[in-house]
Amino acid sequence: MKRQSTWLSLVFWIAVSLITLFPIYWLFVISVKPAVDLFTTPDLFLKSFYWQNYLDVLTDRTLRGYMWNSLIVSSGNALLVTTLGFLACYALTRYDLGGKESIFFWTITNRMAPPAVFLLPLFLLMTSYYRIGNFSLLDTKIGLILVYCTLNLPFAIWTLRPTLDGIPKDLDEAAYMDGASSWKVISEVVFPLARPGVAVTLMLTWVFAWNEYLLAATLTNFNARTLTTGLSEYVTTTGTEWGVMATISVFTLIPALIVFSLVQKHIVAGLTFGAVKG
């Protein structure tokens, strides 16, 4: 009985994994085929590797620029929102702020709105108002980093709050008694204990910024274009370069996979942190 159910669940999960992973596999298959082979009868298994798409992408200066932009924007944004979110949660959990539950909820509502809502106002503001002389935030990396705060900061506050709530305030007080300043309390006690939660927040916000398409597509032209928006440039009026697109997609996937596998165990630790704390 027991053995049978183990087998059943094994088969079930293998099937589920195959179904979910198949598109990714197919993406890979497309990326290593020459364009002429794409529309022939599909083969399920690879017979040969065609690396030209990869070479094309890697030697393309524009695409390399996009990749760099994506990296800077998502890392910059993740660091910024995690830092700000951490400090906000510290204040929310440690100080007697009037109406702090309302502040918390209000922050979350920003995340609930569909991103498209922010599109038009942000575009107009960035082109006409957020400018100093000739410098405007439109089509800059810093501009994107700031824009992503709209969605990522609420998210960071939301994920970090249980973590900080779970760290007993007695520890803060003990540290104050031991002669620590507020900053020392944070750096010596609160932050080290919040590390799993911080890691999870960093990662999830990073992945969000890395994958974001809509805002990046509208608020950048050339200088700050990211990899996801770069993808769409391969759909042109003269045809679609499927192979190159697939290759770029693979490149978009890889960092997310790496980040996920690195912090996978922190996710579990982070999500249960508040609960297991005595």
Next chain:
Amino acid sequence: MADVSIKDVVKRYGSLQVMHGVNVDIADGEFVVLVGPSGCGKSTLLRMIAGLEAISDGTIEIGGRVVNDVPPKGRDIAMVFQSYALYPHKTVGDNIGFPLKMAKRPKQEIDDKVGRAADILDLTKYLDRYPRALSGGQRQRVAMGRAIVREPKVFLFDEPLSNLDAKLRVTMRVEIKELHQRLNTTIVYVTHDQIEAMTMADKIVVMRDGRVEQIGTPLDLYDNPQNVFVGGFIGSPSMNFIHGHIRDQGGKHFVSDEGLHLPLPETSASDGQAVSYGIRPEHIGIGDSGIRMKVVVTEPTGSETQVFARSGDDLIDAVVKDRISARPGDEVGFIIDPARVHLFDRETEQRII
């Protein structure tokens, strides 16, 4: 080392006042215990001395300096929390050394002092362990190590033993007392356990509902409770109280509402005055003479026996060293020494004798 002087201290949370003008003087090197029932404001007072809680009104002086606006860091005091509040991500050694690290002492000095504190508290073996791998008593000692390592002017303890089992509590009680004799630092110690208060304190402050009820040495509080509350709170098992009146018929004596006649010492109480008659169980003897009482329950503990007995609706308990053969339902004589009787006014609950 320093004395602590608490003057007319008031604490308000918004419009809610929880401390109503508290005055306590603590001499240099004294072991003072704040005791009282749950919610009476012991922790709040301690945290005001620590600087973790703002003082709404009045002043607190440490070593002659008013510290109302001084943050904890500047008060040179150490505190042991009920939860111990050990830093879970630091080793025992780093926990104990943390105050010195915050004071930016040189590494060598930190190591020396941590070593010495660990030695005093018998923690040398555990310096590299993390708090989660320690027993309750060991954690308790680490928390004390963290407090003594900096040689502060004053130690504050907030119910440090309440998470330990009964036996360990007795051991730690002795250890804390020993530590005090060794370091001679002023200690303010909070507990709701009157036995802890009696055994450890040089001076006890009994609190109720944000007010001080009485301050004195343990024996002073035991012998001369100023009111019904202190009489009932100090001493275990607690004092018997019987409601009744004074009768003056050629010599005063006490008559309970149930008609029980009890002896009195010399008193200024007047005929007909409504009073509460207080007598401690250990000041009642059992014999063939005395007031006739019917035994309800006997509780032998080996070293002594507690006897609950009834006369009418008055229930009185006595504690005697002898083994008692009386069984429930039997009649025994309760012998009360008038010199040990406490008398309180029924209205004001204040002491008469």
